[in-house]
Amino acid sequence: MGELYENEYPLVSKGVWSGIINLKTHKLLNSKPEYGSLYLQAKVCDSGTYFLLDKDKKTICKIADYVPNGLIPEVDGCGDYIRLRINEDDMINWFEEPDFSDFMEDSEVVEKIDVHIKEVV
Secondary structure (H helix, E strand, C coil), X not given: CCCCCCCCCCCEECCEECCCEECCCCEECCCCHHHCCEEEEEECCCCEEEEEECCCCCEXXXXXXXXXXXXXXXXXXXXXXXXXXXXXXXXXXXXXXXCCHHHHHHCEECCCXXXXXXXXX
């Protein structure tokens, strides 16, 4: 995300963006009214971690390292980027329905999410 926005951008802590998105409704669940509309673009270079949660927000599985492009569609063929346009009502403008096949084929089952992000110095 770059040094400029490392801890100033909404939902960013220690350089990590942590958004929770309802994939059925395309809504960002952990947004706040003061964020307004957002455009998130990040070159993640195969370094993200993506968790699939059930309806009770319990972890089902995860994908580490690469962007699950069936879920977060590529834009202009750039699979190393995440680009999300989030409206003031916290809805994400996805042009396609999410595809979970990456999670079905390449994910790891996890018991729980480690919520303690350690800063690398």
